[in-house]
Amino acid sequence: MRFTRALVPTVKEAPADATNVSHVLLTRAGFIRRVGAGIYDFLPLGLRVLRKVERIIREEMDRAGALEVLLPALLPADYFKETGRWDRFGDTLFRLQDRKSGDYHLGPTHEEIITDLARREIRSYRDLPKNLYQIQTKFRDEPRPRGGLLRCREFLMKDAYSFDVSEQAAMKSYETMRDAYIRIFDRMGLRYRMVQADSGAMGGSLSAEFQVLVDSGEDAIVACNACTYAANVEVALVKRLDAPEPAPSPLAKLATPGKKTIEEVTAFLQVAPARMLKSLLYVAAGSVVMVVVRGDHDVNEVLVARAVGVSEVFLATEADVRKATGAEVGFAGPVGFSGRVLVDHAATRVENAVTGANETDAHYTGVTWGRDYQGDVVDLRLAKTGDACPQCASGTLASYRGIEAGHIFVLGTHYSAIMGAEYLDEAQKKKPLVMGCYGIGVSRLVATALEQHHDADGIRWPMSLAPYQVHLVNVGKDQAVQAATEELYSALEARGIEVLWDDRDERPGVKFKDADLIGIPLRVTVGGKSLAQGKIELKARTEADPKKATLIARAEAVEFLERAVREG
RNA sequence: CGGGGCGUAGCGCAGCCUGGUAGCGCACUCGGUUCGGGACCGAGGAGUCGGAGGUUCAAAUCCUCUCGCCCCGACCA
Numbered sequence: 025m026r027f028t029r030a031l032v033p034t035v036k037e038a039p040a041d042a043t044n045v046s047h048v049l050l051t052r053a054g055f056i057r058r059v060g061a062g063i064y065d066f067l068p069l070g071l072r073v074l075r076k077v078e079r080i081i082r083e084e085m086d087r088a089g090a091l092e093v094l095l096p097a098l099l100p101a102d103y104f105k106e107t108g109r110w111d112r113f114g115d116t117l118f119r120l121q122d123r124k125s126g127d128y129h130l131g132p133t134h135e136e137i138i139t140d141l142a143r144r145e146i147r148s149y150r151d152l153p154k155n156l157y158q159i160q161t162k163f164r165d166e167p168r169p170r171g172g173l174l175r176c177r178e179f180l181m182k183d184a185y186s187f188d189v190s191e192q193a194a195m196k197s198y199e200t201m202r203d204a205y206i207r208i209f210d211r212m213g214l215r216y217r218m219v220q221a222d223s224g225a226m227g228g229s230l231s232a233e234f235q236v237l238v239d240s241g242e243d244a245i246v247a248c249n250a251c252t253y254a255a256n257v258e259v260a261l262v263k264r265l266d267a268p269e270p271a272p273s274p275l276a277k278l279a280t281p282g283k284k285t286i287e288e289v290t291a292f293l294q295v296a297p298a299r300m301l302k303s304l305l306y307v308a309a310g311s312v313v314m315v316v317v318r319g320d321h322d323v324n325e326v327l328v329a330r331a332v333g334v335s336e337v338f339l340a341t342e343a344d345v346r347k348a349t350g351a352e353v354g355f356a357g358p359v360g361f362s363g364r365v366l367v368d369h370a371a372t373r374v375e376n377a378v379t380g381a382n383e384t385d386a387h388y389t390g391v392t393w394g395r396d397y398q399g400d401v402v403d404l405r406l407a408k409t410g411d412a413c414p415q416c417a418s419g420t421l422a423s424y425r426g427i428e429a430g431h432i433f434v435l436g437t438h439y440s441a442i443m444g445a446e447y448l449d450e451a452q453k454k455k456p457l458v459m460g461c462y463g464i465g466v467s468r469l470v471a472t473a474l475e476q477h478h479d480a481d482g483i484r485w486p487m488s489l490a491p492y493q494v495h496l497v498n499v500g501k502d503q504a505v506q507a508a509t510e511e512l513y514s515a516l517e518a519r520g521i522e523v524l525w526d527d528r529d530e531r532p533g534v535k536f537k538d539a540d541l542i543g544i545p546l547r548v549t550v551g552g553k554s555l556a557q558g559k560i561e562l563k564a565r566t567e568a569d570p571k572k573a574t575l576i577a578r579a580e581a582v583e584f585l586e587r588a589v590r591e592g
Numbered sequence: 593c594g595g596g597g598c599g600u601a602g603c604g605c606a607g608c609c610u611g612g613u614a615g616c617g618c619a620c621u622c623g624g625u626u627c628g629g630g631a632c633c634g635a636g637g638a639g640u641c642g643g644a645g646g647u648u649c650a651a652a653u654c655c656u657c658u659c660g661c662c663c664c665g666a667c668c669a
Contacts, residue, residue, distance in 0.1 A: 036618065036630070037604045041662050061661065109669090116668080133669050167593085167667050175668080242668090431669085463669080499628055533629040540629090551628065570629065 025492065026513075027526040031068050034538050044240055046471035047172025049483050053541045055470075055491075062169025062177035069542065070470065072491035074180065077469050078159055080211050080488060081182050088204035090155040090184055095137045097161050101127035103136035107442050118163045118177075130163035135439050135461060138185040142457055143445035149189050152447060152457075153197055157184030159466060173471035174242075174427065180467040186460040189449065191436065194458040198230065198434050201462045205234055205430050208464070212473060213486030213592070217426065219245050220255035222326050223433060231433040234464075235426030238475040243426050246407045250419030258326040260421070261403050263412035264369045273376045273390040275359070281385040284354025286319045289387060293378060296320075301371055301379035301391065303356040305340035305348055308332040312340055312348045315404055316358050316379075316397075317368040322406040331366055331402045355380040358397035359388050365399030372401055427472045428465070435459040474543075483543025484565045487592035492524040494585060495544035499532040499551040508578065509550040512560065515582045521589055540565070546588055548581070549573065562588070 031054070038048040039058065050056045055070030066074055082092065101119075104110040110117070110129075118130040131137065138156060146154065162181045169177050186197035202218070209216050214236050221233040233256055235245050247254035255261070283289045290297050300319025305312055306328055313332060317323050329337045342353050348363060349356045357380035358365045371377075372393040381388045391397065413419035437456040440446070446454045465472075470489075477484045487493065494516060498509035509525070516523045524544060526535045532551075539547050549561040560581050561573040576584050 033602095033619095035603060040598090040604065043663075113669085135669080164668085168663095168665095170663090433669090461669085501627080531627050531629085531631065533627090533631080535630095536628080537630045549628080553628085 025524050027524060027528050030524070032524075032538075032542070033067070034541055042172065044171050044174065044475070045478055046174065046474040049474060049478055049541070049543075050172060050471065053483060053543065056173065058172075062166060062175065064173060064176065066467075069491040073470050073473075073485070073489055074467060076489045076491075077212070077466050077473075078180075078182075081159065081208055081464060081466065084204045084208045084211070085157050085182070085184065087207075088155070088200050090157045090204075093141075093156050093158050095131070095134050095141070095158055095160060097131050097163065099129055099131050099137060101129060103140055104129065107136055107439060109136070116164050116166065118165050131160070132162055132164040133463075134158070134160070134183055135185070135435070135459075136443065139439045139443045139445050139457075139459070142185075142187050142440070143443060146187060146445070146447055146457065149447055149449050153186060153188045153193060155184055155186040155197060155201075157182060157462075171242075171471070173467050174475075176467065179465065182464040182466050184462040186462070187440075187445075187457045188460075189447065189455070189458065191434075191458055194434050194436070194460050195230075198432060198460050201432050201460070202232065205432060205462070205464070209234055209236075209429065211488055212469070213488055214429070214473060214476060216429065217245065217247060217254050217424070219247070219426075220259055221431065222256065222258045229434050229436050231431060233428050234430035234432075235424075236429045236472045236476060237424055238427050238472065239425055240475060241425035241427040243428055245424050245426050246409070246411070246421040247424060248413040248416060248419040249422055251413060251416035253413050253415035253419070253421075255407075257407055257423070258324065260324075260407035261414040262370075262405060262407045262421070263414045264403070265373050265412075271375060272392045272395060275388055275390045275392075275396050277381055277383075278387050278389055279385060280355075280387045283385075283387070284352070289378065290319070293387075293389070295378055299374060299377055301357065301374060301377045303358055303361075303380055305345050305356060306332075306337040307340050307344060308337040309334045311364070312344060313337075313364045313366055314348075314356065314358060314361055314399075315366050315368075316371045316399065317405050318371045318374055319378075321368065321370060322408075323368075323404060324406040327402070327404050328366065331400070331404065349380075349382040351380070351382050351386075352384045355382065355384055355386060357382055357388060357391070358399060359391055361397070365397065366404060367393070367397075367399040367401050368404035369401055370405060427468070427475065429469055429472050430462070430464045432462045433460060435461055478543070479568070481537075482541035485543045485545055487545050487589065490522075490543070490545050492522040492544050493546060493589045494521055494523040495539045495542065495547045496523050496525040497532075497535045497539060497547060497549045498525075498527065499535070499549060501529075502552045502555075505550055505552055505555055508555055508560075512548070512550065512578075512581060516585060519582060519586055521585060536570075545592075546585065548585065 033054040035052050039051050042048045057065040120128050159182045169175050188194040216234050216236045219233050219235050221231045223231040244257040246260045283292045286297050297319040302317050302319050304315045345353045377391040378389050379391050409423040411421045440456040445457045473489050498505050513525045545565050547563045558578050559575040563573040
C-alpha cells in the first residue's frame, strides 16, 4: 500500500481524555477514532490488526474442531426472559423496542441464543460433542467505559460454546479449548498467564482466565514463584498457618474513646495490626453477616460471597452496622455478636487478640478463638505478595496486574436445564446438554497487545499482528532512489509481503517518526548514500538505537526480508 | 449511583474572575526556500463559543435549566 493512497491520519497530540498508552498510540498512529463514549471507528490500519487477531483465532478454533456460526446481535427479549437475565443484567443491557412495542436488546453475550439453537437442532448423543463459535459485535452499556478499546460499549468478541453428553466429556472440550487458547495467545506474541478465576454469576463450576501481563491492567492476579499456582486475586487462596502455642490471657474490656480504625487502635494500645481482629459487616441476600480477618489482612469479597452462597455481597451501611452491633462503626467485634460470623482461618490463629466490643468507645483484649467467640472458619483474606502458596510446600505468591483477554468456563447444565436443551442418550433417556463457554475479547486484544508492545516513540507490533510487515521509506528526491524503491515495493508485493510504502513527499524525519509511531516491525530505508553502494537499510522496530541499521545488498533484499518476515 | 472536572476551528488549549462583537499552537490551502529523525518564511481558509431560556444597550463571559463527555470510586457474563 502506498501511503499517499492510504488513510493513515497520524497526529502529534494525544486526545485529552486518553489515560492509557493503547488509547493514545492507537489514536495518534491513526488506527482508531472515538465516535462516542466507548464507541470507536476502526480506520484501515486498525482494521488490519483486528483482522489479524481474528484470523489467528479462526485458524486455531477451526483446528480445534470448532464450527463457526453467526448469531444475531439484535435479540428478542424472550430468550433472556426465559433464563431471568432480562432482569438480572439490569442497566448493562442495551434495550429497545420495535414498532409494535416488542422488547428487544442488543446481545451482550449469547448463551441463551446458542442454547436455543442447540435445543432445536441437537437431539441425539450421536450429534455430540459440538463446539460452535462466532466472532461477533457485543453490546454492553458499561457503567463506565474507559481505556479506549479496553472497555467499550460496543466491542468485538469471539465466543464459543461446547455441548457434551457428560461433565466428563465437557472437561475434555474445556481442555481442548484451553490448549487452543494457549496456541492463540502464543501466536500473538503475548506474555500472559492462565489463572484460576471466579465463575461467578455464570453459574459455572470451573473456569480460567487468560491474563495478559500489563502493569496498567485492571485485574490483579497472584502467581507462585515455585509451582504452577496462579489465580485472579478474587479467588486466590493463601496457605493456612499452623496454630501458635496457646497461652491465653483472660478476656478484658478496655476504654478506647474515639479509636475506630486499626491504625488508631494499634497506636493507642501499642499492639501490632497482626494482633487485631478486623470485623466487617456485610449484607448478603438481605441478611447481615460479620466477617473477621486479621488486622493486617484485607477481606476478599468474592470469597465471602462464595462462603455465604450468594453471587455478591455488599459492605453494610453505617446504619446497618449500628443496628447489628449496637455501637458506632469502628467498634464491631465477634465477641457476643448475635448474628452469623465468618472467620478467616488466619484470624483464628491470633491469640489474645484485640477487637471491637460492640460498644462505642470500647475494645476487648485477650480475645481467643473458640473460647471467646465462634463462627464458621473459612478462607476469606485477600492474597498478596509474599503470602505462602496454597498449592506447594515452599513457594510464595507474587502479585501481577493483567488484562483479561480470554476466559474459559465449564458451565454445566445451568442454561440447558432452564431452557430444556436436551439430547437422547443410548438408553433413549432425555438428558440436559453439558455446556462450556469460551470467550476472547477480539477488539480488546488490539489494545492489549499494544499495551505490552510499545516504547516512547510508538507501537511495536508483533509480526503476527502488525498491520503491514514491512514499512518502506524512501529518503530524498533522487531519481535513482525513487526508481529503486518502486522496484523493491513491487518485488515485495509480488512475493506476498505486506508492505506500506511511505511515498509521501515529506522530509525524512517526518517519515521516520511516523514509522516508529505506527510500529510496523521491519523498516526498510532506501537512501542515496547506501544505494550508491548497492545497499538498502533494514531496521527492526524493536531496535532501540535509531542509527543502528543493517545494510543489505539490493539484490538480496527481497529474499532477506521474506526470511525476516517469516521469522517474525 | 457518590465525588470532582471539562464542553471555544479537525486536534490541543487561552479568553470567562472584572460583559464591549473570538485568539494561540498543531493540522489544512497557496507561494517560496529547505530535505537522513516531527524545517523555515510569507499569504490564506476555517468557529451557531454544547443546547435552551433569562439579565443587559451589549453575553463565550453573569444567572437558571438541560445535554454530552472525562477522571476517582461503586460496578464490570
